[in-house]
Amino acid sequence: MKLDEIAKLINCDFSGKNIEINGINTLKDAxxxxxxxxxxxxxxxxxxxxxxxxxxxxxxxKEFVPTTSIPLIVDTPYxxxxxxxxxxxxxxxxxxxxxxxxxxGSVISHKAELANGVKIxxxxxxxxxxxxxxxxxxxxxxxxxxxxxxxxxxxxGSDCIIHANTTIGSDGFGFATNKLGEHKKIYQNGNVVIExxxxxxxxxxxxxxxxxxxxxxxxxxxxxxxxxxxxxxxGEYCVLVAQSGISGSTTMGRNVVMGxxxxxxxHLQIAPFTTMAARSGVTKSIKNxxxxxxxxxxxEHRTWLKLQGKIARLLK
Amino acid sequence: xxxxxxxxELKLPFVGEDLEITSMNELELATTSQLSFAVxxxxxxxxxxxxxxxxxxxxxxxxYLPENSSYIICDDVSLMMAYxxxxxxxxxxxxxxxxxxxxxxxxxxxxxxxxNGVYIGSNVTILAGAYIGTNVIIKxxxxxxxxxxxxxxxxxGNNCIIHAGTVxxxxxxxxxxxKDGKHIKIYQNGNVIIExxxxxxxxxxxxxxxxxxxxxxxxxxxxxxxxxxxxxxxxxxxxxxxQTGVGGSTKLGNNCIVSGQSAFTDxxxxxPFSTFTARSGVTKSIKExxxxxxxxxxxEHREWRRLQTKxxxxxx
Numbered sequence: 001m002k003l004d005e006i007a008k009l010i011n012c013d014f015s016g017k018n019i020e021i022n023g024i025n026t027l028k029d030a031x032x033x034x035x036x037x038x039x040x041x042x043x044x045x046x047x048x049x050x051x052x053x054x055x056x057x058x059x060x061x062k063e064f065v066p067t068t069s070i071p072l073i074v075d076t077p078y079x080x081x082x083x084x085x086x087x088x089x090x091x092x093x094x095x096x097x098x099x100x101x102x103x104x105g106s107v108i109s110h111k112a113e114l115a116n117g118v119k120i121x122x123x124x125x126x127x128x129x130x131x132x133x134x135x136x137x138x139x140x141x142x143x144x145x146x147x148x149x150x151x152x153x154x155x156x157g158s159d160c161i162i163h164a165n166t167t168i169g170s171d172g173f174g175f176a177t178n179k180l181g182e183h184k185k186i187y188q189n190g191n192v193v194i195e196x197x198x199x200x201x202x203x204x205x206x207x208x209x210x211x212x213x214x215x216x217x218x219x220x221x222x223x224x225x226x227x228x229x230x231x232x233x234x235g236e237y238c239v240l241v242a243q244s245g246i247s248g249s250t251t252m253g254r255n256v257v258m259g260x261x262x263x264x265x266x267h268l269q270i271a272p273f274t275t276m277a278a279r280s281g282v283t284k285s286i287k288n289x290x291x292x293x294x295x296x297x298x299x300e301h302r303t304w305l306k307l308q309g310k311i312a313r314l315l316k
Numbered sequence: 317x318x319x320x321x322x323x324x325e326l327k328l329p330f331v332g333e334d335l336e337i338t339s340m341n342e343l344e345l346a347t348t349s350q351l352s353f354a355v356x357x358x359x360x361x362x363x364x365x366x367x368x369x370x371x372x373x374x375x376x377x378x379x380y381l382p383e384n385s386s387y388i389i390c391d392d393v394s395l396m397m398a399y400x401x402x403x404x405x406x407x408x409x410x411x412x413x414x415x416x417x418x419x420x421x422x423x424x425x426x427x428x429x430x431x432n433g434v435y436i437g438s439n440v441t442i443l444a445g446a447y448i449g450t451n452v453i454i455k456x457x458x459x460x461x462x463x464x465x466x467x468x469x470x471x472x473g474n475n476c477i478i479h480a481g482t483v484x485x486x487x488x489x490x491x492x493x494x495k496d497g498k499h500i501k502i503y504q505n506g507n508v509i510i511e512x513x514x515x516x517x518x519x520x521x522x523x524x525x526x527x528x529x530x531x532x533x534x535x536x537x538x539x540x541x542x543x544x545x546x547x548x549x550x551x552x553x554x555x556x557x558x559q560t561g562v563g564g565s566t567k568l569g570n571n572c573i574v575s576g577q578s579a580f581t582d583x584x585x586x587x588p589f590s591t592f593t594a595r596s597g598v599t600k601s602i603k604e605x606x607x608x609x610x611x612x613x614x615x616e617h618r619e620w621r622r623l624q625t626k627x628x629x630x631x632x
Contacts, residue, residue, distance in 0.1 A: 092441055093443075113425065113427045113444035113462070131444045131445050131462030131463060133462075147481070149445070149461065149462040149463050149480035149481060149518075151461075165463070165481055165519070167479065167481045167519055167540075170461065170479040170480055170517060170518035170540065171479060173517060173539040173540070173557065173558070175555075181553045181570070181571040181589075182553055183535060183553060183555065185477075203519050204519075205481070205517070205519050205540040205541065207517075207518075207540065225541065227539075227540050227541055227558040227559055229558070243559065245559045245576055247557075247558075261577070263576055263594065281594065281595055283594075296595060297624050297628075303631060306631055307627065307630060310630045310631065311627075311630070
């Protein structure tokens, strides 16, 4: 889409070349054919280094736009980005693609649905009522149990096991809100990538990224009813026990263990080899690796045990 | 069904005129053709002003019965009510109804199942493995992702997006109990109404009402794993973050924000513009709007922070 069409959609002017824009991305990741946005003054640093072809800014932040980017000055950059996201959303299915390619030895139930453009590797098992969306790639030896849904553009590695009713690649939970309190959908145009040797339990959900990728690295084990938000990165060999929830954009190092019903806030960094006991509530990044935590608010497990002892004594 | 037939099924005598009964309802909402029930003294005034003409009632409440009513005296009204709900529960599938009406521009995947009596508006997309039950109405422009189940009689408004694996209209969790501890199903004969511009994440559960409707009002957005119990009313433009649950008959005003892993007990009313931080456990109604709350037991967010600081000091 040309920049002048974009400007028209959100009612603003611009001066500069009428460049072709083929996507939206963050200030950090945007390329010269992408448009980015400044939602918050804390991203001012990222504006100056952005390689985006155009940037949605408001009056306060326009001065930071580098000369290589074209500023689009609006009152509500985040809301306007949400408006634009719809125009870059791919169709749910694409009829013009080739029908699915299926590797040798793979067994696909005739009650499963494979959209066009799908590639399935060798020796996979895809069971009844599974839905595999447009352009999904599943590598060798992977088993997908009944009623699993995999949305378009997701990638699943080899030797994975995905249990029944799990949803991979559903839209991340992202909205812009106006002064009236109405919420506008930010179309989630990224995907989910699951590396090799990952096992995912039943009725778990892994949301697709708003831009780029939600990443589950190799050897991860995910239990039943786990929620992984958009743009998370789950490191190698992490274990997520049942009903735990990882909010958007949180990154985990390798071998992190999240106990049952534990949860993290969004945008955190969790050091490798961290263990969270059941029901932990993590609201801050963890910098030192190898520690065990518990409780909400979170504290070291040893401290938590001592504290529980003291609380128990309060009634005596 | 005639009231005499209801009495026969319950193996109890009836008193008064034999009326045609169409369905059941609670005292306040029952119409003249509905059967109602009075379990307890606290419903005496509701009983007096009820428009119903037929009742299941305990002996001790007879004096509050409106004039010219027909009634069945029961020792255990709630148990008899449960047995009676079965008599009024509709069939799961009604093949004699007309085939589904599907509007212009709508795409229904060949592996989706649409029951008879369904109405689907224009430009709706329904993907593989979705099940749309008898008499369901889906208005214009919606997307129903794969493996979504919508039980009979549910209504979905314009521009709604429902993600994979979500179940709308499953039976609310309602049972009456026998003296020897068995649980007798109360058939859930109501429905779910989802208004316009609502988005519901993956693997959510919105239960149907026992009588009347569970309602999600326009513009509300639900993340993954949201449980909304029977007879809830969720206001306009509310936000529910993942793994949150709302107990039966609870009402939320407009623009409430509920963070992850929070929960509400049943039968409470929450003022508009209330915000709940992660893991809030709400057990009482909230009358003033605009508050921010945390914790379980619930308290104002500021108080909760003070308390956590004090608890942390116990250890020092």
